[in-house]
Amino acid sequence: MDPLTQGLLGASVPQSLTKKQHIVVAGVLGALAGMAPDLDVLIRSSSDPLLFLEFHRQFTHSLLFIPIGSFICALVLHWLIAKPRGLSFKQSWGFCALGYGTHGLLDSCTSYGTQLFWPLTSERFAWNTISVIDPAFTLPILILLVFATLKRNPLLARIALLWGLIYLTLGVVQRDRAEASAWQLVNERQHTPLRLEAKPTFANILLWKVIYETEDKYYVDAIRLGASVKTYSGESIDKLNVTKDFPWLDPNSQQAKDIKRFRQFSNGFLAQDPADKLKIIDVRYSMVPNEIRALWSIKLSHEADASAHVEYTTHRDSAPESRQGFLRMLTDF
Template sequence: MDPLTQGVLGASLSQSVSKKQHLVIAGVLGLLAGMAPDLDVLIRSQSDPLLFLEFHRQFTHSLFFIPIGSVLCALVLHPLIAKRCGLSFKQSWLYCALGFSTHALLDACTTYGTQLFWPLTNERYAWNTVSVIDPLFTLPILLLLVFATLKKIPWMARIAFLWALVYPTLGMIQRDRAEAAGWQLAQERQHEPTQLVAKPSFANILVWKVVYETEDSYYVDAVRAGTSIKIYPGESVAKLDVDRDFPWLDPNSQQAIDIERFRWFSNGFLAKHPSDEMSIIDVRYSIVPNQLDALWSIKLSPLATADTHVEYNTHRNNTQASRQLLFDMLLGL
């Protein structure tokens, strides 16, 4: 989730249990601690572009790390901020722990994948109920926190946290409706999917991207789950077959290893780029939900040495045309 949402959610929980005289400082500690786990984005390597994919939402986002992460936050924030406001270290740690504890669970509500139980498992949990940015989720929490802080009313923070529980629940209902529509569409096409997922499109829980896998292909479609279901048929692409698509690739090379790392990150949803024969895309994400215009990919090179990593690329096709297509779907056009 975006840093603002992570921060205000952490602040809403810490303010919910605070006394009136501690409302502001509780909110500040919850806000900063709620954003702290995303400091893992600093773990990067110039020589290994996929390293950050392995560490983002890993140990800092594990539920087992909450006691450690919250203590670290308190050790930094208590002498800098809270001690001057009259809080004990125990109080500072409590507010930091509450803020820190919200982060990983909120990230798991998105589609990216969060390693909630690392180091016991590196499975990435993605409940696909909220987009990584969604104003309808964030703005009510923010506004309620502003009023709670200005008026010194903790119960408004509690309402904010309640909204943070209600909205993903609505997203779960919408996700299930979109998945049901996807299964029906596959049946009409006489396909038997081996797996099917529905993910919210950008900044809403009305229009969903449905991706399903058959024996040899991926199909992407958009579903508008309003008062009635509307389908926007999309595109398909052959599943990645490394031996077929890259017959020159040494299976013991670093590039071959990187493909498997990228496969783990993408939950296996990999395909050869439709217009770039040296690139592999993550089929799950695009601005327009019924298109294969991937948000990120890796690029191989037949000239690379055995120990050379792949190239990692991001694609932000946030053009006026793509925004208009998504907006039309939101309107049901």
């Protein structure tokens, strides 16, 4: 999720549980600790472009790291914020732990993937219930927490937290509806998927991207879930076959290892870019949900030596026709 939402949810929990005289400092500590796990984006390498993919949403987001991460936050924030206002270090640590603990769980509600139980497992959990940015989720929490802080009223913070839980639950209901509709579409096509997933599109839980995998292809479609269900049939693409698509690639080279790393990050949803045969795309994301137009990719090189890394590229699909296509589906106009 975006930092603002992470901070707000992080503030809502300690504010819900504290006394009114501590609601301001509890909110500040919870908000800052709630955003802190995303400092892992600073773990980067100028020589290894995929390093940040491995560490983002890894150890700092693990449920097992909450005591350590919140303790580090408390060490910094107690002396700057809490101690001058009469709180003990134990109270500061508690508020930071409550805020920090919300981060990994909220990120797991998105479709990006979060290593919730690192180092026990490197599995990325993605419950696909909310977009990484969703104003309908964030704005009510923001408004309620502002009034909770101004009025020193923990009840309003509890209502904000309740709204968050209700919205995430609604996301689960919508995801299940999208998957059920997708299975109907699959049956009509007489396909036999190996797996099928539905993901919310940007900033809403009304329009969903559905992706399913067969023996040799990925298929993407869009499904709008209002009072009625509307399906927008989409595109398909061949699954990545490294041996077939890159017969020249040394399997022991760093580029081959980087493909495996990118595959783990992308949960296996990889394909060769039809427009550039040296690119490998993550099929999961696109601006228009029934299209295969990746938001990021890696690029190989024939000339690279055995120790050279791939090139990582992001693609911002800001074309007017893409925005209009997305809005047409979202609004059903």
